Amino acid sequence: MIANTIALILAGVSFIGLSFSNEDSPTVDEVTELLRENEDNFSAGHQKLEKLGEKAFPAYVKILDRGGPFPSDISNIFYVLTQVKADRSRFLEYAINGLAHKNVSVRYNAVQLLAQIGCAKDTAPVVALLSDKQWEIPFAAAKTLAAIGDRRTVDAFDVWLQTDGIQREDRQLLEHVKKCREELKARLDKAASEKKKLAEWKQPRMFTLMSAMFSMGIPYTEILIQDKGQTLGASEVKDLLRYQDKNQYFPGHETLIRSGETAFPAYVQILEEKDAFAKDISAIFGILAKVKADRSRFLEHAIHGLSHKIYRVRESAVQLLAQIGSERDSVPVVAMLSDDHREGTLAAAKTLTAIGNQRTVIAFDVWLQNNRREDRELLRKIETYRDELNARLDKEGKAKK
DSSP states (O other): OHHHHHHHHHTTOEESSSEEOSSOOOOHHHHHHHHHTTTTSTTHHHHHHHHHGGGGHHHHHHHHHHOOSOHHHHHHHHHHHHHOOSOOGGGHHHHHHHTTOSSHHHHHHHHHHHHHHOOGGGHHHHHHGGGOSSTHHHHHHHHHHHHHOOHHHHHHHHHHHHHOHHHHTOHHHHHHHHHHHHHHHHHHHHHHHHHHHHHHHHSOOHHHHHHHHHHTTOOOOOOOOOOTTTSOOHHHHHHHHHOOOTTSOOHHHHHHHHHGGGGHHHHHHHHTOTTOOHHHHHHHHHHHTTOOSOOGGGHHHHHHHTTOSSHHHHHHHHHHHHHHOOGGGHHHHHHGGGOSSHHHHHHHHHHHHHHOOHHHHHHHHHHHHHOOOOOHHHHHHHHHHHHHHHHHHHHHHHHHO
């Protein structure tokens, strides 16, 4: 008997409750049985699947593709994949789609898996999970964002912390999200510092070139040219922003729109003032939305405006982003879907239809599936914006073909 057992082991038979050869992958039925084995003992079948590693991957794909009435199978696959040391990139889209699943366990294990196989491009739907109505999901989402996020994710954290009043009532969640935000920022700052040091080490020493220039009598100067006759000053712009006639109309805004880029330096100066008036900031964003010029220098100002404590600033900032933002900038806008103000949610959704991508569609689905809002009319409008974005992406996809 012992000799036969040794012979079987040498032949490549693995005893894990079911037998598979080293060359063969387990069938769907065999994997399903292990996924459900000893459900009272959570780890029994999962440990066996972990040992199978990549051999079980083809069966996982078939199970995930067919869906079915057993969400626990999907959830268990995601969980097992978090324990497997292998390339799991083929499961990225399944995990992303799992974020919008009705079953809380599926969402939880999907977002846990994304912390390992996702990247900054996948953060939009995870940001939407910060407003999930199931208590444990926002905690897991924040942790995943800290692991895979970028600078725009830090902005998204700031927007969510400022605008989601319902979730902010949970002090424990609030502190956890703040902690994850700081962890992400620290990781990004460290990476940026290391990158800067590497760049400085690789860069040729400029003092050698400059010394040669001076020895040859070549002056090293920097000339800043400003046309004082055409550029408006900050004080002039503030007067125009605030002037109101007897009909409660702001005629100075029309003047600034016609002034175009000549007021841009003053806008920058005002926006960067620590004690800038919210009305001035909001008005500048509104004017910029109507100016036909390159406004890319105001992108970061608009992004930061999304987390302003005054709603009107957030609204005008997100409306400007519809014109000057890009797919990457949609991540903090997703966070604004949970704005305390109904109009803020609608403005964010409208902007997402303009700058979003396929990940944004899923972010819409995630938010619609699990948010705490009870305003059915609002939810229907958000669904309409989601459909508009989907239609735009389909049209653009067909045009490329």
